[in-house]
Amino acid sequence: MDYQADVVVAGAGSAGMVAAIAAARNGARTILIERGGFLGGISTAVLDTMYAFYAPGDAQEKVVSGLPDEVVDRIEKYDVVLRRPNTFGSGTGITYNPETLKRVWDDLAEEAGVKILLHSFITGAVTEGSKVTGIRFVNKAGSHKVTAKAVIDASGDADLVADAGGDFELAGRDGAQQTLSTTFRIGNVGERALGVKKDELHALMREANKSGRFVLPREEGSVHRTPDKGIMATIMTRVPGTAPDDIEGISRAEAQGRAQAQEYFRFLKEMVPGYENSVLIGTSPWIGVRETRRILGDYQLNGEDVLAARRFEDGIARCGAPIEDHHAGRDTRWAYIPNSGTYTIPFRALLPRNLDGILVAGRCLSSTHDAHASARSIGTCMAMGQAAGSAAALAADKGITPRQVPTDTLLALLDRQGADLGRRGKAASDAA
Structure with missing residues (x-):
């Protein structure tokens, strides 16, 4: 079956969801294609905390707003949301119940009029020369394609850009690559666990490895409280990175991540106060x-x-997150923006340099390894999604490519939608 749309979005992660909702709200007939059986991607399958809404530092300045704020507001209408101040020095984290967020994504997409195609695996891009005009995908009903006036690649892995012949850097081949993590949730946790400080937990991890009774690849990481009493969530495991098309490698990584989750749970249960009677509720559906x-x-x-807190004339999102590099060692490398500064992400970083008709949103933006380690958090990805969806709708309406959308027009639209473009306050550095 063939579909037609004004805008088609690949991937229903936090960037893709906001992109699709923004496009539809701006009048575009929008189709969203997702491999899973639910919306949200990492935001509902792996994590329970949104980072990068706030910049680090004592002031905890809020830097993401607009449509992403509506997502948080909706969660709060259904359930409790915890704001955990300055977690790991990376700014306030917004912790939620992932099941509640699944419902919120469903509601917002339906209200905006987005056509959702779940259980659909993207197989490639439809192209006319260097212009991307649609997406090919497959599901239980067979092989299909969507043709559209504008295409958004929010796959996380830049699958469409790669298939269309666009230029990219592949982490692990063209430099360093951050590691993978399987998350897990623990129930029946005692109150004493809330009193265990980060440094104490890390010291116990080092002690566990030295004892020879445990194998913990990462001697730091986090276990944090959730809105539900007695339930804790983790970001602890560390699995070597792999290429997105290395199916054997990612299959091994999934198994390795689950094995590590069991080992870290055993460590918590045997060595950390408050976990003596705990139970493993489950691991993330994918790594x-x-x-x-x-x-x-x-x-x-x-x-x-x-690190220079640079602001760009075509800045479409603001970020204050530190460079957080989950390398292959047992710690994480951090580099903070001086004086709690913030930078903006230029619209040009969402435009593949040798392709037309397509733009990206989320962690596959045009960035170096170091910059990516700051810009990849959920809050920033959502802000990029709002910009990408709005730009795609403008392009579809005017019959132009996303690259041809006037910057002033896009920024004015985002400003009306409440997005924080970093125009207020003095920047440390400005760039054209």
Whole structure:
């Protein structure tokens, strides 16, 4: 079966969801294609906390707003939301129940009029020369395609850009690659667990490894409280990265992540106060991937841009998150923006440099390894999604490509939608 749309979005993660909702709200007939049976991607399958809504530091400045705020507001209408201040020094984390967020994504997409196609695996891009005009996909009903006036690649792995012949860097091949993590949730946790400080937990991890009774690849990480009493959630495991199309490698990683989750749970149960009577509720349905393909766009965001708190004339989202590099060692490398500064992500970083008709949103933006380690968090990905969806709707309406959308028009639209574009306050550095 063939479909037609004004805008088609690949991937229903946090970036893709906001992109699809934004496009539909701006008048575009929008189709969203997702491999899973639910919406939200990492935000509902792997994590329970949104980071990068706030910049680190004592002030905890809020830097993401607009449509992403509506998502948080909706969660709060259904359930409790915890705001955990300055978690790991990376700014306030917004912790929620993933099952509630699944419902919120469903509601917002339906209300906006987005056509959702779940259980559908993307097989490639439809192209006319260097212009991307649609998406090919397969599901139980057979092989299909969607043709559209504008295409958004929110796959996380830049699958469409790669298939269409777009330029990209592949983490692990073209430099370092961040590791993968399987998350898990624990129930029946005692009150004493809430009193265990981060440094105490890490010291116990080191002690566990030295004892020879445990094998813990990562001697830090987090276990945190959730809105539900007696339930804790983790980001602890560390699995080597793999290419997105290495199916044997990702299959091994899934098994390795689950095995590590069992080992870390055993460590918590046997060595950490409050976990003596705990039970393992479950592991994430798929492993959390931080970094694979990063497109090469009209501009490549770099680590200097981040640490210099650079603001761009075409900045479509603001971020204050530190560079958080989950390398292959037992710790995590952090680099903070001086003076709690923030930078903006240029619209050009969402535009593949040698393709037309398509833009990206989320962690496959055009960035170096270091910059990516700051810009990949959920809050920033949602802000990029709002920009990408709005730009795609403008392009479809005017009969132009996303690259041809006037920057002033896009920024004015985002401003009306309440997005934080970093125009207020003095920037440490400005760039054209």
